[in-house]
Amino acid sequence: MSAVLPEFGYSPSLESTAPLQILERYGLFIGGEWIQPAAGGSFATVNPATEEVLAKVAFADATDVDRAVRAARRGYEKYWRKLRPAERAKYIFRIARALTERSRELAVLETLDGGKPIRESRDFDVPQASAHFFYHAGWADKLAWALAGPERVHPLGVVGAIVPWNFPLLIAAWKLAPALACGNTVVLKPAETTPLTALLLAEICAEAELPPGVVNVITGDGRTGAALVEHGGLDKISFTGSTEVGKAIRRETAGKPLRLSLELGGKSALIVYEDAALDQAVEGIVEAIYFNQGHVCCAGSRLLVAESVYEDVVERLRARIATLRHGNPLDKNTDIGAINSRAQRDKIRELVTSGVEEGATLIQASCAFPERGFWFPASFFTNVQPSYRIAREEIFGPVLSVMSFRTPDEAIERANNLPYGLSAGVWSGSGALAMYTAARLAAGVVWCNTFNRFDPSSPFGGYKESGFGREGGLLGLREYLS
Amino acid sequence: MLEARAAALAKRSIKGASKRAGIDLLVSCMDLTTLEGRDSPGRVRALCARAIRPGFAVPSVAAVCLYPSLVSVAREALAGSSVKVASVASAFPSGLAPLEIKVAETLAAVAAGADEIDMVIDRGAFLAGEGARVRAEIVAVRRACDGATLKVILEVGELGSYTTVRRACDLALDAGADFIKTSTGKIASSSTPAVALLMCEAIRDYAARTGRAAGLKLAGGIRTTKGALGYLAIVNETLGTAWLHASRFRIGASSLLDDLLMQLEKERSGAYAGPAYVASA
Numbered sequence: 169m170s171a172v173l174p175e176f177g178y179s180p181s182l183e184s185t186a187p188l189q190i191l192e193r194y195g196l197f198i199g200g201e202w203i204q205p206a207a208g209g210s211f212a213t214v215n216p217a218t219e220e221v222l223a224k225v226a227f228a229d230a231t232d233v234d235r236a237v238r239a240a241r242r243g244y245e246k247y248w249r250k251l252r253p254a255e256r257a258k259y260i261f262r263i264a265r266a267l268t269e270r271s272r273e274l275a276v277l278e279t280l281d282g283g284k285p286i287r288e289s290r291d292f293d294v295p296q297a298s299a300h301f302f303y304h305a306g307w308a309d310k311l312a313w314a315l316a317g318p319e320r321v322h323p324l325g326v327v328g329a330i331v332p333w334n335f336p337l338l339i340a341a342w343k344l345a346p347a348l349a350c351g352n353t354v355v356l357k358p359a360e361t362t363p364l365t366a367l368l369l370a371e372i373c374a375e376a377e378l379p380p381g382v383v384n385v386i387t388g389d390g391r392t393g394a395a396l397v398e399h400g401g402l403d404k405i406s407f408t409g410s411t412e413v414g415k416a417i418r419r420e421t422a423g424k425p426l427r428l429s430l431e432l433g434g435k436s437a438l439i440v441y442e443d444a445a446l447d448q449a450v451e452g453i454v455e456a457i458y459f460n461q462g463h464v465c466c467a468g469s470r471l472l473v474a475e476s477v478y479e480d481v482v483e484r485l486r487a488r489i490a491t492l493r494h495g496n497p498l499d500k501n502t503d504i505g506a507i508n509s510r511a512q513r514d515k516i517r518e519l520v521t522s523g524v525e526e527g528a529t530l531i532q533a534s535c536a537f538p539e540r541g542f543w544f545p546a547s548f549f550t551n552v553q554p555s556y557r558i559a560r561e562e563i564f565g566p567v568l569s570v571m572s573f574r575t576p577d578e579a580i581e582r583a584n585n586l587p588y589g590l591s592a593g594v595w596s597g598s599g600a601l602a603m604y605t606a607a608r609l610a611a612g613v614v615w616c617n618t619f620n621r622f623d624p625s626s627p628f629g630g631y632k633e634s635g636f637g638r639e640g641g642l643l644g645l646r647e648y649l650s
Numbered sequence: 651m652l653e654a655r656a657a658a659l660a661k662r663s664i665k666g667a668s669k670r671a672g673i674d675l676l677v678s679c680m681d682l683t684t685l686e687g688r689d690s691p692g693r694v695r696a697l698c699a700r701a702i703r704p705g706f707a708v709p710s711v712a713a714v715c716l717y718p719s720l721v722s723v724a725r726e727a728l729a730g731s732s733v734k735v736a737s738v739a740s741a742f743p744s745g746l747a748p749l750e751i752k753v754a755e756t757l758a759a760v761a762a763g764a765d766e767i768d769m770v771i772d773r774g775a776f777l778a779g780e781g782a783r784v785r786a787e788i789v790a791v792r793r794a795c796d797g798a799t800l801k802v803i804l805e806v807g808e809l810g811s812y813t814t815v816r817r818a819c820d821l822a823l824d825a826g827a828d829f830i831k832t833s834t835g836k837i838a839s840s841s842t843p844a845v846a847l848l849m850c851e852a853i854r855d856y857a858a859r860t861g862r863a864a865g866l867k868l869a870g871g872i873r874t875t876k877g878a879l880g881y882l883a884i885v886n887e888t889l890g891t892a893w894l895h896a897s898r899f900r901i902g903a904s905s906l907l908d909d910l911l912m913q914l915e916k917e918r919s920g921a922y923a924g925p926a927y928v929a930s931a
Binding site: 175176177178179180181287445447448449451452455491499500501597617618 | 651652654655658661662663664665666667668669671672675812813816851882883886887891894
């Protein structure tokens with residue numbers, strides 16, 4: 169009996185958007201109420217996988233920023249600073265639970281608005297965001313032990329939180345959870361291309377009956393962010409985004425009485441030694457550069473491979489990227505979703521073109537993309553010289569530059585030879601060699617034989633032009649206390 | 651990273667038409683197994699009948715797998731069918747017997763009509779650093795197979811680490827194994843997705859190095875359709891579709907077939923009928 173078997177494959181499995189209600193138009197969330205912007209401006213936010221408009225979102229100008237900061241000040245003076253810490257914790261626990269209860273909605277919305285695969289928003293972004301609120305809720309009444317302890321600690325006041333488009337909800341949670349736990353109030357400004365989950369978070373704050381003004385969400389573009397930075401009524405700014413904007417913020421705030429933490433760009437190095445389990449190293453590389461389409465500030469975008477296994481690793485990586493599934497971010501089989509915006513797609517193209525022109529060899533996954541939407545296939549470059557732009561500039565896309573090294577010290581020297589220092593990855597079968605290397609890398613976090621492992625209790629942040637200040641853990645709490 | 655990657659692959663969506671295709675594939679790659687001390691000729695004949703025709707419009711399984719003394723019964727019961735006879739050998743399940751006995755057992759099984767031999771390696775020797783002896787034993791059994799397909803059981807649950815499992819894979823492949831197989835099914839810790847992924851990687855690397863495409867056999871602890879389909883995704887994305895065939899992929903199981911047939915019926919009729927509607931052996 170030799171029946172001809174039908175061909176085995178996967179089934180499209182689209183996450184339903186049914187539980188989600190996206191409004192046609194969103195206002196600003198200020199002082200516990202949804203209000204219209206003073207000048208009545210708005211802008212559209214689109215689904216980068218289809219280019220369809222998802223919603224119209226209010227544009228906050230300097231007047232709206234002022235209203236939000238004043239509301240946050242009132243919320244701070246009138247309610248939040250007076251509340252017993254254990255009471256604050258209850259509100260934060262409530263937000264954490266609501267994020268868990270509404271996780272499916274949040275994951276779908278994050279994927280629709282930002283283009284990341286549902287697998288990631290469902291399994292990483294939303295659970296991590298919720299975990300940050302749970303973790304920090306527990307700290308709210310134990311802050312006396314947060315520093316050298318026990319000693320009296322004080323909140324700072326009003327915090328301006330400016331978050332990027334790569335992990336819109338998660339990075340908002342990174343800032344909101346510790347700020348609130350430490351007794352501060354917040355004006356949150358999400359990125360212009362991904363405002364929707366921050367607005368849903370505002371709704372969750374309202375449903376948690378957070379006192380008015382404790383969390384305010386204002387939407388807009390770089391001008392809104394600049395107005396917030398220039399406002400003068402903030403006690404602290406926490407910014408995650410590009411190094412260029414981070415520098416501008418530092419210039420603007422220099423000499424002013426406010427605290428600043430910056431989490432900026434990176435061009436992180438991955439070091440693969442010849443004694444590494446190469447298949448596992450390749451998995452780590454895939455995780456490091458193709459997670460979230462490479463839209464990750466700590467993405468490992470420079471791969472340094474021991475010369476003796478260079479060809480082997482390149483061949484394994486070439487075969488591996490051929491199995492990555494590109495396409496509809498709502499499909500749970502999808503590994504690589506849409507590029508967040510047209511502008512970002514163009515920037516990736518421009519840098520990739522420069523790599524080819526400078527003489528590097530481009531290797532790409534071949535895949536057919538829909539006509540609409542913003543896409544870029546998983547790619548890597550070989551024959552890269554350390555002086556090439558693709559080896560020095562942050563691409564913020566699914567593009568890796570592969571280079572080789574001969575000795576551990578050479579690998580370390582090359583890894584450190586950039587103005588960035590956010591993360592690094594080391595692969596080796598030798599614990600001693602991995603520790604020797606990790607201790608000499610100027611990076612905020614070094615992962616050994618793995619990559620992109622996060623936990624609310626583990627601080628995250630950069631060296632050099634990757635910023636300063638830490639988020640998460642005890643070190644992260646200090647950013648919001650005096 | 652190994653476990654994370656294996657877990658991610660297990661989340662691939664396999665439902666509807668692809669689930670039906672996957673179930674047919676799993677049945678056609680199955681080594682329907684009985685390895686109990688109380689196995690009797692009657693029991694083996696029932697198993698063989700089920701192997702030839704597991705259910706309505708379902709392909710035959712790839713092989714039945716049993717002890718050497720029952721090979722001749724199975725040979726007769728399977729006459730005229732495509733189902734192969736596989737026999738364990740070499741002092742299954744421990745592998746702790748003199749080499750002459752392992753060779754003699756293999757010769758006897760082949761003489762009785764076995765198409766395939768599932769041998770175990772001597773894990774004690776392997777862990778004691780006597781890789782060369784383990785290799786020599788595989789080579790000797792290979793010779794005794796005289797053309798029969800050789801599956802080498804590594805008993806991964808006894809090897810202690812992924813690094814050791816990988817070394818055992820490389821050793822067995824170099825010694826000429828046609829298939830490398832996870833487990834005897836006689837210990838609690840057997841096939842896991844991570845181990846399957848690791849073994850696929852070893853087979854892939856060996857094929858790239860030598861041009862010889864060896865097969866993978868998973869056995870032990872695979873009881874559900876969902877779990878088994880997850881393994882297909884691992885093989886599919888690590889070795890490719892050329893391995894999704896009984897000549898290169900086997901799944902050794904006894905109770906899995908029941909669940910596959912029940913799930914298939916659910917796909918066809920929309921209702922889950924339950925075990926009373928599936929003929930067991």
